[in-house]
Amino acid sequence: MVVFEKPHALTDVPLHYCPGCTHGIVHRLVAEVIDELGIEGKTIGIAPVGCSVMAYNYFNCDMIEAAHGRAPAVATGVKRANPENIVFTYQGDGDLASIGMAETVHSAARNENITIIFINNAIYGMTGGQMAPTSLPGQITQTSPYGRDTDHCGFPIKVCEMLSQVDGAQYLERVAVNNVKNVKNAKKAIKKAFQNQVEGKGFSLIEVISTCPTNWGLTPQKALQWVDEKMIPYYPLGVYKDNTAEKEAE
Amino acid sequence: MATTQYLFAGFGGQGILFSGKFIAYKGLTEDKQVSWLPSYGPEMRGGTASCSVIVSDTPVGSPIVSKPDVLVAMNLPSLDKYEDSVKAGGVIFVDSSLIERKVNRTDVTVYYIPATKLASDNQMPTLANMIIVGKILKELGGYNEETVMSALKKVISAKRADMLEINLKAMNIGAEN
Amino acid sequence: MADKVLMKGNEAIAEAAIIAGCRHYFGYPITPQTEIAAYMAKRMPKIGGCFLQAESEIAAINMVYGVASTGLRVMTSSSSPGISLKGEGLSYLAGADLPSLVVNVQRGGPGLGGIQPSQSDYFQATKAGGHGDFRMLVLAPASVQEMADLTIKGFELADKYRMTSMILADGTMGQMMEPVALDYDVKPMPEKPWATTGTKMEREHNIVNSLFLQPDALEKSNLERYERYKYIEENEVMYEEYMMDDAEICVAAFGIASRVAKNAIVEARKQGIKVGMIRPITLWPFPTKVFEKAAEKAHTFISVELSMGQMLEDVKLATKCKGEYILCSRVGGMIPSPEEVLAAIEKANGGAK
Numbered sequence: 001m002v003v004f005e006k007p008h009a010l011t012d013v014p015l016h017y018c019p020g021c022t023h024g025i026v027h028r029l030v031a032e033v034i035d036e037l038g039i040e041g042k043t044i045g046i047a048p049v050g051c052s053v054m055a056y057n058y059f060n061c062d063m064i065e066a067a068h069g070r071a072p073a074v075a076t077g078v079k080r081a082n083p084e085n086i087v088f089t090y091q092g093d094g095d096l097a098s099i100g101m102a103e104t105v106h107s108a109a110r111n112e113n114i115t116i117i118f119i120n121n122a123i124y125g126m127t128g129g130q131m132a133p134t135s136l137p138g139q140i141t142q143t144s145p146y147g148r149d150t151d152h153c154g155f156p157i158k159v160c161e162m163l164s165q166v167d168g169a170q171y172l173e174r175v176a177v178n179n180v181k182n183v184k185n186a187k188k189a190i191k192k193a194f195q196n197q198v199e200g201k202g203f204s205l206i207e208v209i210s211t212c213p214t215n216w217g218l219t220p221q222k223a224l225q226w227v228d229e230k231m232i233p234y235y236p237l238g239v240y241k242d243n244t245a246e247k248e249a250e
Numbered sequence: 251m252a253t254t255q256y257l258f259a260g261f262g263g264q265g266i267l268f269s270g271k272f273i274a275y276k277g278l279t280e281d282k283q284v285s286w287l288p289s290y291g292p293e294m295r296g297g298t299a300s301c302s303v304i305v306s307d308t309p310v311g312s313p314i315v316s317k318p319d320v321l322v323a324m325n326l327p328s329l330d331k332y333e334d335s336v337k338a339g340g341v342i343f344v345d346s347s348l349i350e351r352k353v354n355r356t357d358v359t360v361y362y363i364p365a366t367k368l369a370s371d372n373q374m375p376t377l378a379n380m381i382i383v384g385k386i387l388k389e390l391g392g393y394n395e396e397t398v399m400s401a402l403k404k405v406i407s408a409k410r411a412d413m414l415e416i417n418l419k420a421m422n423i424g425a426e427n
Numbered sequence: 428m429a430d431k432v433l434m435k436g437n438e439a440i441a442e443a444a445i446i447a448g449c450r451h452y453f454g455y456p457i458t459p460q461t462e463i464a465a466y467m468a469k470r471m472p473k474i475g476g477c478f479l480q481a482e483s484e485i486a487a488i489n490m491v492y493g494v495a496s497t498g499l500r501v502m503t504s505s506s507s508p509g510i511s512l513k514g515e516g517l518s519y520l521a522g523a524d525l526p527s528l529v530v531n532v533q534r535g536g537p538g539l540g541g542i543q544p545s546q547s548d549y550f551q552a553t554k555a556g557g558h559g560d561f562r563m564l565v566l567a568p569a570s571v572q573e574m575a576d577l578t579i580k581g582f583e584l585a586d587k588y589r590m591t592s593m594i595l596a597d598g599t600m601g602q603m604m605e606p607v608a609l610d611y612d613v614k615p616m617p618e619k620p621w622a623t624t625g626t627k628m629e630r631e632h633n634i635v636n637s638l639f640l641q642p643d644a645l646e647k648s649n650l651e652r653y654e655r656y657k658y659i660e661e662n663e664v665m666y667e668e669y670m671m672d673d674a675e676i677c678v679a680a681f682g683i684a685s686r687v688a689k690n691a692i693v694e695a696r697k698q699g700i701k702v703g704m705i706r707p708i709t710l711w712p713f714p715t716k717v718f719e720k721a722a723e724k725a726h727t728f729i730s731v732e733l734s735m736g737q738m739l740e741d742v743k744l745a746t747k748c749k750g751e752y753i754l755c756s757r758v759g760g761m762i763p764s765p766e767e768v769l770a771a772i773e774k775a776n777g778g779a780k
Binding site for chain 2: 433458459599602606683686687690693762764
C-alpha cells in the first residue's frame with residue numbers, strides 16, 4: 001500500500017531550499033492541488049525572483065521565469081493569450097509587495113482570472129536576509145541591524161488587508177504552514193484559489209505566512225514558533241475577501 | 251516637376267489640420283505624391299496649430315515645410331510668425347475677419363477673405379477653414395465641384411456623410427468671395 | 428493592388444501589426460506615439476484581439492513577455508522615456524530568446540526631454556537596450572509606407588531569430604500622413620515548440636527562462652546567441668543607396684534625417700557636387716560593408732542626425748576612420764534644414780579642393 005507519494009505536478013529535481021524553510025511545503029500543496037484538479041496539462045506557472053526563483057525546475061507544468069516583481073504582468077499576458085490555460089504566479093514578499101507592488105495591485109484591479117501564491121516570510125531570503133516590505137517593526141535584518149525603525153523606514157505592508165479594498169480582487173485569504181492544522185487550511189485555501197480560476201471567478205491571492213530560519217537566525221522549530229508568536233499577531237489569518245460565494249448565487 | 255508646399259496655421263480648434271488633410275487627399279485623388287505633417291503638442295484647443303502639406307509630381311523629400319509656397323494664416327500670431335518664411339512669388343491667404351493688419355511683404359500675392367465672418371453669416375461657424383480652402387482652390391488651380399466632392403468623400407467618413415453638403419457649401423462660398 | 432490611403436505613420440504601424448497577425452497589444456500613453464494605442468483600442472475588440480492599457484511601461488513589456496512565451500505575435504509601443512523603462516523587459520526577452528515587436532517613436536531627451544522628434548535613442552536601440560550582451564533587430568523607417576512594411580518585416584524577423592525587433596521611428600514619422608498601400612502576403616508563423624501553452628500531459632514541461640546560475644552554461648547561451656547575431660549581420664542588412672554611383676561625398680542618414688538630406692543632395696547635384704547617400708534601414712545590423720565600399724570613392728562622410736553623432740561613430744567604425752567626417756545634427760526636437768545639410772555638403776566639397 002502506498003502511503004506517501006510525490007505529487008505528479010512536482011518534478012524529481014531536488015529542492016534547493018534551506019532546512020526548515022516552508023517553501024517546500026507550499027510547493028507540495030500547490031502541486032497536490034494541481035493534481036487533484038487534473039489541470040497540470042494546461043497550467044502555466046510563473047516563477048519570481050527570490051528564493052523560489054528556480055520553482056520553474058520543480059513544477060512539472062510549463063513554467064516561465066519572470067523579472068523581479070513582474071510575474072502578475074507576465075501572467076496577464078499569458079492568460080490573455082490563452083484564457084483556457086490555468087495561470088498561477090508564485091511570489092515572495094519583496095517580489096510581490098515591494099518592487100512588484102504596481103503589478104500586484106493592478107492585476108487585482110483588472111480582476112485578472114489568475115491565482116497568486118504569495119509567500120510572506122518577512123525577509124529577503126535569496127540576497128541574504130535584508131529588510132522586506134513585510135518585515136515586522138523592530139525586526140532585525142541585515143539592512144535593519146538595529147531593528148526596523150518605523151520612523152525611519154516605515155511600516156510593514158499588509159497585502160490582504162490592502163487588496164481587500166481593491167474592487168477587482170475576488171478572493172483573498174491569509175494562511176500559515178507552521179503546524180498541521182494550518183497546513184490543512186492552507187491547502188484548502190490554495191485549492192479554492194485554483195478552483196476559482198477554473199470556474200472563471202477571477203483574481204485570487206493566497207498569502208502564506210512562511211518561515212526563513214536561516215535569515216531569521218532561528219532553528220527550524222523556533223522559526224515555526226516565531227510565526228505563532230510574532231507573525232500571526234501582526235498578520236492575522238483568515239479570509240479577507242470572498243466575492244466567489246456571491247458569484248455562485250448569481 | 252511641380253511641387254507645392256503649403257503651411258496652414260491658426261488656433262487649435264479652427265480646423266487647421268483638417269483643411270490641410272483635405273488638400274492632401276485632393277492631391278491623392280489626382281495621383282500626386284503627398285505628405286501631411288501636423289504640429290503636435292499639449293495644446294489640444296486654443297493653442298497654436300499648424301500643418302505642413304506637400305503636393306508634388308515627384309516623391310516628397312522632407313515633409314517639413316519651412317519655406318511655404320502657400321501660407322494660410324487664420325490668426326495674427328500665425329501671420330506674424332510665418333509671413334517672412336513664404337517664398338518670394340508665393341501666396342498668402344489671410345482670414346481678414348480675425349487679422350486686421352495687412353501683409354507687409356510686397357513680393358507675394360495676398361488674398362484677404364473674411365472667412366470667419368462668412369462662416370457665421372452662413373450658419374456654419376466651424377467651417378471658416380473650408381471657406382478658405384475653397385478660395386485656395388479657386389485662386390490656385392481652378393475650382394471644380396466634382397473633384398472637390400470626390401476628395402471630400404475621402405476625408406469625411408461614411409458615418410458622417412451628412413457633413414459632405416455643408417463642407418461643399420462652405421467651399422463654394424470661399425470660391426465665390 | 429490595394430488602394431492607397433492616407434494614414435498617419437503611427438496608424439500604419441498599428442494596422443500593419445494586425446495584418447501580421449498580432450492580436451495582443453500592451454502599452455502606456457506617451458506622446459508622440461499614442462495613436463498606436465488608440466488605434467489598437469478601437470480595432471482589437473472587433474477582431475477578437477486584446478488591447479490592454481498597462482499600469483506602466485514596465486508592466487506592458489512584461490505582458491508582452493507573457494504573450495511571447497505562449498508563441499503568439501505581440502507588441503508594445505512607446506516613446507523614449509518609456510523605452511528606458513522597458514529596458515529591463517527587453518533584456519529579459521533577449522535572455523529568454525522570445526520574439527516580440529517594440530516600437531520607439533523617439534522624442535528629445537535626456538530625461539523628460541521634450542515631445543518633438545529625435546533620433547537620440549540610437550545608442551540605446553543599437554547597443555544598449557538593457558543590461559547584458561544582446562542585440563535587437565533595429566529597423567528605421569523613412570516613410571509611412573515603410574512604417575507599415577517594416578512592421579510586417581519586424582514580426583517575421585523576430586519569429587525567425589527569436590528576438591526583439593525594434594521599429595526606431597521618430598515624432599515626424601509617427602505623426603505625418605502619407606499615402607500607403609497595405610498589401611501583404613504575410614509569411615506563416617514558424618512552429619514554436621518551445622512555447623509555454625500547457626504540456627497537455629504529452630511532453631516534458633517547457634521553461635521560458637533567462638537564469639543560468641552556472642557561468643559556463645550562461646557563457647554558452649551567450650555564445651550561441653552571438654552565432655545567430657553573426658548570421659543576421661551577414662544576411663539581414665537593409666539599406667538604400669541614393670546617387671552613390673560616383674559619390675565623393677557620402678551622406679549617412681536614416682528616418683526623417685534622410686528625407687531632409689535628399690532635398691539637400693538634389694540641390695547639391697545641381698551645383699555639380701558628387702554627393703550621394705547611404706540610408707541604413709537596419710541600424711542593427713548596420714550596413715558596415717556598404718560604407719566600407721563607399722569609402723573607396725568618398726573622401727568625406729556627413730552624418731545627418733537628430734542626435735549628437737551617435738550614428739557617426741558607426742560610420743567611422745565601418746569606414747575604419749579613413750575619411751573626413753562631418754556631423755550635421757540638430758537635437759532636442761529640432762530638425763536639420765535642407766539648407767544646413769547643403770551647407771555641410773558644400774563645406775565637404777570645398778575642403779576637398
